[in-house]
Amino acid sequence: MRNLTLTVNGQMVTAKVEPRTHLADFLRDHLRLTGTHIGCEHGICGACTVDINGEIGRACITYAVQCDGAEITTIEGFDDDPLMARLRAAFKRDHALQCGYCTPGMIIAARDLIRRKGQVDEGIIREEMSGNLCRCTGYIGIVAAIQRVMAQSPEIGPLPDSKSMLGPAPGPNTPLTAQVEPVDSGETAVKGRGEAPRSKPSLSFEDFSEEGLITLDQSFTVNHPVAEVWAFFGDIQTVASCLPGARVTGSEGDWIEGEMRVKLGPITPSFAGEGRISRDERRRHTRIVGHAKDSRSASRARGRIDYILKELDDGGTRVEIEIGYALAGALAQFSRGAIAADLVNRLTATFARNLEAAIGGNGAGGSGHGPQERHAEVLDAGGLIGRVLWARVQALFRKLFGRG
DSSP, rough: EEEEEETTEEEEEEEOOOOTTTTTHHIITOOOTTOOOSSSSSOOOOOEEEETTTTTEGGSSSBBBGGTTTTTEGGGGGOOOOOHHHHHHHHHHOOSSSOOOOOHHHHHHHHHHHHHSSSHHHHHHHHHHHGOOSSOOOOOHHHEEEEEEHHHHHOOOOOOOOOOOOOOOOOSSOOSOOOOOOOOOOOOOBBBTSSOOSSOOOOOTTOOOTOEEEEEEEEESSOOOHHHHHHTTTTTHHTTTTTTTEEEEEEEEEEEEEEEEEEEBBOOOEEEEEEEEEEEEETTTTEEEEEOOOOOTTTTEEEEEEEEEEEEETSSSEEEEEEEEEESSSHHHGOOOOHHHHHHHHHHHHHHHHHHHHTSSSGGGSSSHHHHTTTTTOHHHHHHHHHHHHHHHHHHHHHHTTTT
């Protein structure tokens, strides 16, 4: 158990909690503040949104002990807030709620949006509010209510000075006003919504830790001589173009910088980071280690890839891959168990097809798109997950009913 002291809705609270207790569970179970709803428990739906030190955050994936000394405001704490009163009235007038389950997190996020940006157009409202999901309204009333309050030019006063960002920030454009520690021992830090500085490589093979990595083995073959495949793998820009959503944004010697864009339902995180590459010509072995961060969800990733090329009797090449990875933050649930293994299997198959076509001179993936044209593409992991789950349902029915 850990001692915890924080201020909730203006009142100091002291308690003993398990280190694993999430802030949402602490608010609901210990303080009986049940206006903070729990929906997905993955930081995706926004029902648990609260104010933490002046920044909105996800209470379901923020540990209570992280908030020791913090100031928390839940929906119950906004009773006397003038801007929240305007939002409540507008949500009622524009029929911006039905079951009401998402509404506490929705109007807390709307209040934050108005305070940060004032009057903006409908497109920006929809983008900013995309971190809060509603299964009832279709969002038309929600957008109309927010526009109504924006048009009133409410007196909102100055934004509070943020002490620190303790909870993962929702939404695509929530600013990171506090520094965020890097994944490993590198010296770069993220400030605001800007990218980490690129002037100084900070990652080394010595810094990289194997602790906590989930490992998977993969292999595939390509119908090209091993020397040709090895030479192709030496061009990291072209290799990256074979994986949808991936691109290399900079390189210097054995250091690379890049990003990976992944579509997960209504959100599209973009992991930006750096890596190191080591190539052993004699063994035809390559090792890549790296770490990355998605500033929108505050999720972090680190991993390594080892691959060895082996010559086949028919003149082709076998590529044997070992992958080690770890995810932390809002998107960590996508690294779990067999679903992650199935996803990697399908991604490896996609990469192998694109690699075969690219070496053969047909463009990455045989689509006729060169590497530059593929940089804007996004890996639709949501679609992959859907296919994985459907395949599992089919396998279950075959097992239950004995069909081959």
